[in-house]
Amino acid sequence: MxxxxxxxxxxxxxxxxxxxxxxxxxxxxGDPAELAARxxxxxxxxxxxxxxxxxHEGRQTxxxxxxxxxxxxxxxxxxGGGIRSARDAEQVFEAGADKISVNSAALSDPNLxxxxxxxxxxxxxxxxxxxRRDPGAPDPVRDxxxxxxxxxxxxxxxxxxxxxxxxxxxxxxxxxxxxDSDGTRAGFDCELTAAVSQAVGIPxxxxxxxxxxxxxxxxxxxxxxxAALAAxxxxxxxxxARSLKEExxxxxxxxxxxx
Amino acid sequence: MRVTVIDYKAGxxxxxxxxxxxxxxxxxxxxxxxxxxxxxxRIVLPGVGHFAATERLDATGLTPxxxxxIARGTPFLGICVGMQWLxxxxxxxxxxxxxxxxxxxxxRFAECDQKVPHVGWNSLEVxxxxxxxxxxxxxxxxxxxxxxKADVTADTAATTTYIEPFAxxxxxxxVMGVQFHPEKSGETGLKILRNFLNWQPKGVAxxx
Numbered sequence: 501m502x503x504x505x506x507x508x509x510x511x512x513x514x515x516x517x518x519x520x521x522x523x524x525x526x527x528x529x530g531d532p533a534e535l536a537a538r539x540x541x542x543x544x545x546x547x548x549x550x551x552x553x554x555x556h557e558g559r560q561t562x563x564x565x566x567x568x569x570x571x572x573x574x575x576x577x578x579x580g581g582g583i584r585s586a587r588d589a590e591q592v593f594e595a596g597a598d599k600i601s602v603n604s605a606a607l608s609d610p611n612l613x614x615x616x617x618x619x620x621x622x623x624x625x626x627x628x629x630x631x632r633r634d635p636g637a638p639d640p641v642r643d644x645x646x647x648x649x650x651x652x653x654x655x656x657x658x659x660x661x662x663x664x665x666x667x668x669x670x671x672x673x674x675x676x677x678x679x680d681s682d683g684t685r686a687g688f689d690c691e692l693t694a695a696v697s698q699a700v701g702i703p704x705x706x707x708x709x710x711x712x713x714x715x716x717x718x719x720x721x722x723x724x725x726x727a728a729l730a731a732x733x734x735x736x737x738x739x740x741a742r743s744l745k746e747e748x749x750x751x752x753x754x755x756x757x758x759x
Numbered sequence: 760m761r762v763t764v765i766d767y768k769a770g771x772x773x774x775x776x777x778x779x780x781x782x783x784x785x786x787x788x789x790x791x792x793x794x795x796x797x798x799x800x801r802i803v804l805p806g807v808g809h810f811a812a813t814e815r816l817d818a819t820g821l822t823p824x825x826x827x828x829i830a831r832g833t834p835f836l837g838i839c840v841g842m843q844w845l846x847x848x849x850x851x852x853x854x855x856x857x858x859x860x861x862x863x864x865x866x867r868f869a870e871c872d873q874k875v876p877h878v879g880w881n882s883l884e885v886x887x888x889x890x891x892x893x894x895x896x897x898x899x900x901x902x903x904x905x906x907x908k909a910d911v912t913a914d915t916a917a918t919t920t921y922i923e924p925f926a927x928x929x930x931x932x933x934v935m936g937v938q939f940h941p942e943k944s945g946e947t948g949l950k951i952l953r954n955f956l957n958w959q960p961k962g963v964a965x966x967x
Contacts, residue, residue: 502881502921503900540945545880574778576902576943593771598943621770621808623876623904672904673878703878726879756880756900759945 503754504720505727506741507546507705508539512581513553515561519732529732533568536577543742543759546576548601548675548729552650554582563595570596578626580675586615593620601675603628604648607655607662610669617670625673626705627666631659631692632679642695651679659692660699667700674704675729681709688715690723697724705729713738713747720753760956763799765825766790767815769840770807778942779803782953791819796828801956806840810865810907811852813844826858834933836891836955839905842929842936851907860934861914865907868922876906877921881939883928883947889916890958891928891935891951901927901937901944901951908938933960 510517512532519529529535536547549569551562559582566579579592580601589600600620606612606627617625630647637643637658646657663674676696678689688709697704703726706719710730719725730744738744745755762784766772772788779786786803789795796802802825806812816822829835837845844857849865857865868875880900885892895917908925911918916935919927928951929936935955941948 502877502879505879570773570777572781574781574943574945574949594773596773596777598771598774619768619770623807623878624770672876701874702876703874726874759900 501754503545503756504725504748505545505705506543506716506745506748506755507548507727507729508536508544508741509548509550509707509729509731510535511550511552511731512562512565513551514558515565518552532565533571536569536573539741540573540575542740543745543756544575545741545756545759546578546727547573548578548580550601551579551581558582559588559591563591566592566595566597580626580628584612586612586619589616589620593624599624599626599672601626601628603630606666607646607648607657610665613666613669613671617672622670622672625671626675627663627671627673628675628677629659629663629666629696630677630679633689633692641691642699644692647679651682660695663696663700667702671702673702674700676704676706678706678708682707684709685711687711688719688723688725688728690718693719693723693725697726703727713744713751716744716748717751717753720748760784760800761798762786762801762803762956763795764788765802765804765816765821765841767804767806767812767819767821769809769812769815770805772805774940774942775803775805775838778949778952782949782956784956791821793820793824796821796824799828799833802828802833802835804835804837804841804844806838806844807904808840809851810840810843810849811855812840813857814852814855816844822858829860829934832933832960834955834958834960835935837934837936838942839938839940842938843907843909845929845934845936846909849907861909861912861929861931863909863912865909867907871922873922876904877908878904880944881919881921883917883919885917886915889928889930891930891937891954892917893954894950895947899947901939901941901947903927903939905938
């Protein structure tokens with residue numbers, strides 16, 4: 501049976517994993533290669549590494565980090581942050597990523613999705629979408645507004661419409677972050693996730709709002725998510741991806757166990 | 760062990776090379792050098808993306824060379840599209856023939872309410888006395904990402920069910936294929952790659 505994926509996300513700045521606390525302070529949470537290996541060993545189904553600074557000067561540091569992280573990682577490994585061209589993507593793949601994630605660059609040039617997919621296959625292109633419900637829209641959920649630049653700039657694009665366009669241009673997966681839920685630890689936005697997941701034929705990874713094991717269960721059932729991403733699994737009252745999955749299995753969610 | 764990995768510009772080889780090195784093999788890559796096929800102890804044909812990409816194997820003269828080394832008994836492993844190419848054809852690119860080592864063809868998953876592509880970790884049901892699947896228990900998980908698949912036949916070494924049962928692994932004589940990505944399937948995937956390296960074909964005609 502196809503299982504629901506639990507994806508561990510590492511936010512990286514200048515080669516170190518960082519963790520925001522109450523949206524302001526950044527604490528150093530460790531070495532990306534060590535943390536990725538630990539998450540994989542402890543049962544994560546996939547690793548996502550996001551370069552949250554993504555400056556031009558930082559690219560070489562990122563590529564070194566990707567290379568070190570990928571070296572002994574034998575689960576799928578996705579990398580995002582600052583990928584603006586097919587050449588950027590190629591360097592990240594050569595460093596050992598299996599998938600790349602594009603967000604702002606895909607919105608400003610949707611041809612980028614096709615350009616990367618043509619060489620590396622659709623399965624390697626994840627389109628990340630940051631969306632916030634729009635109370636003034638005819639359908640506040642399906643018409644949730646898409647934002648770029650880390651959620652600072654509205655694009656005028658609507659989430660379902662953009663997800664469909666990304667799919668038609670050859671995206672392999674959608675990584676959907678609910679800006680309303682992000683950081684609240686009050687649960688994923690299941691309605692938003694379901695609206696996107698049912699509108700496309702490609703997998704949707706839910707992100708933003710996880711706080712308890714029940715939140716994961718809900719986003720897989722009511723939210724129709726194919727995978728769920730957690731920036732810090734240890735904040736959910738469990739010690740590892742494995743124990744999170746064991747609890748999900750008890751709740752009837754198909755997960756990869758033993759792992 | 761010298762493993763020749765064939766590059767036909769279908770996706771990225773880094774993960775496959777990394778996994779082979781990790782388990783102690785010495786992979787070398789070729790996109791046209793036929794001597795690297797002749798001297799190979801093992802051959803791996805990876806591949807992600809579109810079946811049409813296998814056209815390059817014909818264009819570079821690799822197809823007849825592969826046919827010859829397979830006939831000599833060199834162990835051969837196709838991964839994902841590399842496995843599909845071992846069949847006669849695929850409806851993904853009907854004009855492009857496969858190797859036809861296995862006579863069936865590949866088709867897209869049936870239209871239904873489930874998503875295509877099939878992406879994620881799914882379980883294996885091992886069939887018969889597979890050498891590739893030695894010590895792989897029923898229900899072990901591996902990572903898939905594909906929209907086309909081969910049906911279950913007598914040569915199927917393991918099945919997986921998504922929408923319907925399909926061939927997750929195929930094997931006959933020295934030719935093996937896996938629809939999933941062993942290089943991305945954790946310890947189970949590495950075990951399957953080790954099985955491929957460790958399996959010793961009998962009665963191989965060595966060419967001096």
